[in-house]
Amino acid sequence: MYLVMKNFELKTFGDFLYELSLKGKESRMRSRFIALIEAHLELIQKERDILLKDYAKTDENGEVITEQDEDGNPFMLIGDATTFNLEMAKLMQEEFIIEVKDDNREMLKIVAEAVLNVDKEFSGFEAERYNRLCDVLEPATLLVV
Numbered sequence: 001m002y003l004v005m006k007n008f009e010l011k012t013f014g015d016f017l018y019e020l021s022l023k024g025k026e027s028r029m030r031s032r033f034i035a036l037i038e039a040h041l042e043l044i045q046k047e048r049d050i051l052l053k054d055y056a057k058t059d060e061n062g063e064v065i066t067e068q069d070e071d072g073n074p075f076m077l078i079g080d081a082t083t084f085n086l087e088m089a090k091l092m093q094e095e096f097i098i099e100v101k102d103d104n105r106e107m108l109k110i111v112a113e114a115v116l117n118v119d120k121e122f123s124g125f126e127a128e129r130y131n132r133l134c135d136v137l138e139p140a141t142l143l144v145v
Contacts, residue, residue, distance in 0.1 A: 001100040001143070003108065005136050007044055008092040010037050013133055022114055029110040040096050047091055052076055055084035105143050112140035 005013065014037040017030050057065045057077040066074045078084050100108055115130075115137050122130045 001139060003098040003100070003136055003140060005096045006092070007040075007094050007096055009132065009136075010041055010044075010096060012129055013037060013136075014041070016129060016133060017111070017115070020114065020118060026110055026114045029107040030114065032104075032107050033111045036098065037096075044091065048088065051084060051087050051091070052078075055080050055087070100140070100143060108137075108140040109143045112137035112143075116141060 014034050017034055017037075020030065022030055053064060053076075055078050057079040059065055065077045067077060068074050098104070098108070116134055118130075
């Protein structure tokens with residue numbers, strides 16, 4: 001069995017899980033699940049940085065051209081913004097897949113049950129976000145630990 005999320009969903013899911021009021025084992029399992037998400041977010045950031053360098057404008061020496069915003073923060077100039085944006089969209093649409101294995105089965109089941117049984121009302125965007133997370137995690141409730 002696999003749990004499948006899109007890269008663009010991970011930060012939102014992680015933030016949602018982080019905000020849940022849990023204690024004991026549920027809290028520990030949630031922390032482990034968030035650690036999986038954060039590790040993949042780091043990989044996405046590295047891949048984004050590679051794309052930035054690939055599509056950044058360079059000078060005659062091949063050095064990336066940077067400028068500063070009004071706060072003095074440096075940023076890269078993108079040479080082919082259209083292609084860069086297409087590649088970023090592809091990256092964010094990629095799937096993050098968690099394979100259910102013996103070493104993560106209990107964690108996934110506990111997190112899924114905690115999310116599905118949360119005692120909170122949701123509306124608007126938060127309700128949609130919660131519904132999507134439930135769709136992803138619901139199969140894990142069927143796991144035998």
